[in-house]
Amino acid sequence: MKRYSAFAIAREAFRQHKGWERAWANPEPKKAYDVVIIGAGGHGLATAYYLGKNFGITNVAIIEKGWLGGGNTGRNTTIIRSNYLQDPSAAIYEKARSLYEGLSQDLNYNIMFSPRGVLMLAQTEHEVRGYKRTAQANSLQGVTTEFINAQQVKKICPIMNIDGPRYPVLGGLWQARGGTARHDAVAWGYARACSDMGMHILQKTEVTGVTQEGGNVTGVETSRGHIGCNKLGIVVAGHSSVVADMAGFRLPLESVPLQALVSEPIKPCMDIVVMANTVHGYMSQSDKGEMVIGGGTDSFNGYHQRGSFHHLEETVRALIETFPMIARLKMLRHWGGIVDVTGDRSPILSKTPLGGCFINSGWGTGGFKAIPGSGWGFAELMAKGHSPLTAEFGLDRFREGRFIDESVAAGVAH
C-alpha cells in the first residue's frame, strides 16, 4: 500500500494523478477463512482491523451484502462523545473517543476527527439534576466533562435562544473533547488498512444462512456460495435479529428506523455539536456548511429505511424554539437507517449459544462514536474469548438482571 502524504499529493500533481492505487481490493472469495465477519460497517471493519493489528489474525473475510459503509455507518450524524453514566459504558466509549484522536495517523487516512465539543442541553429541572449527576460520575470515570450554566451555554453557542417559553435552556453537560468525524472515511480508512493486511472485503455478497456442526459454527451460506470459518462475528446492526435467526437464536432487540436531515449549506454559524434530548433533536454544522439534524426513532418495529415523516416535523418544530434561525432554512435531504435497540439501551458484545459465533449489536441510535473501542474489545473477545472492555456487555446480563441502564441517563443516545 502506498502511503498517503503531502509528498504523495505533490508527486501525483506532477503526473496527472495517475499513480493513485485502489484503496482496497475486490477479491474472489476463498473456500474458507479463520474468521468471517458479517457486515462491513464501521464495527465489522474495526473488528477485523484490530484482529489483525493486535492479534496477528489476518486470514479474515468481511462479508457485506451491499457496499461497505452503506449501512448506519454511512447514515449517521457522527456525534462522538463519551459522557455516559454507567462505568462499563464510559469505559468503552472513552476508549473509542481516545482512539479516534489518533485514528487518522494510525490508519494513514484522514477521518477528519473534529473535537469541537459536544453540549447536551438541560431544558428541564430533571435534566439539570441528571446531567450534574453524570458530570460527577464522569469525573470518577476519568472522563472530562462539566456542567455549565445557561450564560456559559450562550457564550459557547451564540445562535441559541436560551429563554424560550416552553424549553428554556437551564444549563448543559459540556464535553470539550467530544465532536464529530467523517463517517464514510472511518469505514474507508479501516477497509483500506484491512485490505492492506491481506483480508478479503467481499462486497455485494449476502449471507443467507449459517452452517453448524455439533454446536459449533462451520461457515456461512452466501449469495456467492458457502464460505467456511472457525469463528464468526455477526456485526449487522439493524439486521442482527435476522442473522441471529439463521444461526438459531433469538436476541433481546427490536429494529426501528431512525432519521436525520440536512439543510442547504450556509456560512459557519455553530462550531459545536448541540444535543437537546428533551425535544429529541440534535444539530451540528458540517464542513460544507449544512446544518445536520437528527431526530427520534419510530415507535414501532420497521425495516423500511424511511421512518415516519411526523418525527422530522416534531424534531424541527421543537428545535426552532432554541435555534430560531433555522426556521428559514431549506432542508435538502432526509433519510433513515435501521437501528437495533436493546431494553437497557446498551450494546451486546457477546458469545452466543452457537460455539465459535460472536455477536456485536444493539448499538442502536448511538454506535458511530464507539466504532474504534467496540472493534478493539470485540476483536479481543473473538481472539481470546474474553475482553475487559466487553465483559459487562454479554447476552447473559439479560438473564441475570445486570442491566447497563443508559435509558435513564439519556432519553436520546446518539
Next chain:
Amino acid sequence: MLTLNCPYCGLDKDETELAYGGEAHLKRFGPGSTDEDFESYIFGRENPKGVHFERWRCASGCTKWFHAARCTVTMEVFGTYSAQTFEPPKAIKDAISKKRPGWTWRNFS
C-alpha cells in the same frame, strides 16, 4: 404515515393517534418460572423482517388495546383484530397467506 383500523370503534386511526404496545401474543411467565422462560418472555423478541403481529392502543380514540398484523418492510397492514385472543384469527392468517405464501411467525403459519 401508518393507518390502522381500530376493531373496537371501527375508525381509521393515524399512527400519531395510536400507541405502540410491542410484540403480540406473548405468553407471560412470572414468579416460579424458569430463568430461561422469564428471560425469553421479558426480553427475547421475534423482531422479524416481514410479517409481524403486534399490539396497539387506540390512544386518542376509544382507548382500547387491539392487535394488528403488518409487514415491517413494506408497512402493508394485513388486518387488525380483537385483543381477546391468544392467536390471530383464521381470516387474518388467510389474508397474510394470500400475499405472503409460506409465511411463519413463532408457531403460527
